[in-house]
Amino acid sequence: MPTTKTERLGIRISDDVVRVRQLTRTFALEVGLGLVDQTKVVTAASELARNTLDYGGGGDVTAEIVEQGGRRGVRLTFEDKGPGIADIEQALKDGFTSGKGMGLGLGGAKRLCNEFSIVSEPGLGTKVTIARWK
């Protein structure tokens, strides 16, 4: 999958979540996503960025514009070196949270995107990748 544009942002404070949303919106616009799809991917990015910050103790996001078979899309990779997720299935379940949130962020992000993958190793960190295609 060729990548035509890449940008990396750190997620350390809550203002960074706003920056992640802005970056995602810029990339989504560049790919030419419609208003609904833009809003979906920006919202998913917002959820995952906040998870990275609140549960992963901060991390990084890599935003990419990717091309495959003539289609263009936005791909975002959130990485942290936090405590990791022991039971991913449980974490994806609506209403489950280990913090004070609504427990809808991770599952919601999955539903808002075309591609979703999560890799987590307890004690080592978590890596979530999402993509939204035009």
Next chain:
Amino acid sequence: MAGQVGSDVASLVTRNEQNILPEWVELQKNAGTLHTGRISEGELQSQSRNFLHLLRDALTQSGTDTLAAPYEPAKAMLTELSRSRALQGFSPSETATFVFSLKQPLFNALNRDKTLSGEQIASTVWSLTVLLDELGLFTLEIFQKSREEIIVRQQREIAELSTPVVKLWEGILALPLIGTLDSQRTQVVMENLLQTIVDSEAEIAIIDITGVPTVDTLTAQHLLKTVAAARLMGADCLISGIRPQIAQTMVHLGVELNVISKASLADAFAVALRQTGRAVVKARRIEGFALPEKSGRQGA
């Protein structure tokens, strides 16, 4: 020995002021200090002359120790200068150039001075470099601090500006939310709304989110908490301004807003009026109610 270097340089400055000052001003002009038109050449001249004199006095009294008391007037002037330049929109390097560009004229004057040995010149150059670097960094620090003060002030202004609670009708309030709902601002919003509910004995509060670009689960949670708090105080909440893309996104997220929501503020206002036993009707339908006669001007 610092004292010796100090008085040496001080007398050098006194003897060579006629050369140092124009050379320094010229360097600042070449660096583009005047290009933006934010300060005049006259101002630059007098600022440079004042600083040179203050520096000379400080050098005479306490050598090159910038922490000593005689440096206070020079530092006060630098503080004033970098603060005003920060406000005028100068860049950090344009601001720091004021101090750093003084090096060359001073070194030139040292080199022209025939009474000093090579060794003396070398050690004086070093002391002067350290001194001017310290003062330059001091300028940058003040500059940075002033910029931060501006940012903090603007943040406060934005936080206050964007959370007005407006009264639409007797007992009906509206809270038009704009921008990002991070937790600190949400706190202000909630306090404002709850206080206004008490003050105006409101029955219904309409929260309009037309100006909120992204509604994620945290935003939704904040909204729901505000609604719950308002309910505890005896006011019903309506949410308006949910745009189609936001509605679709919220459905995918799985967020349920357990309140009456409407697409526009006008629709929500109509609901609020109905709930409080009122209605908006066209005037001519009411019997015995005369429309005011149109004057010629209004017709145009």
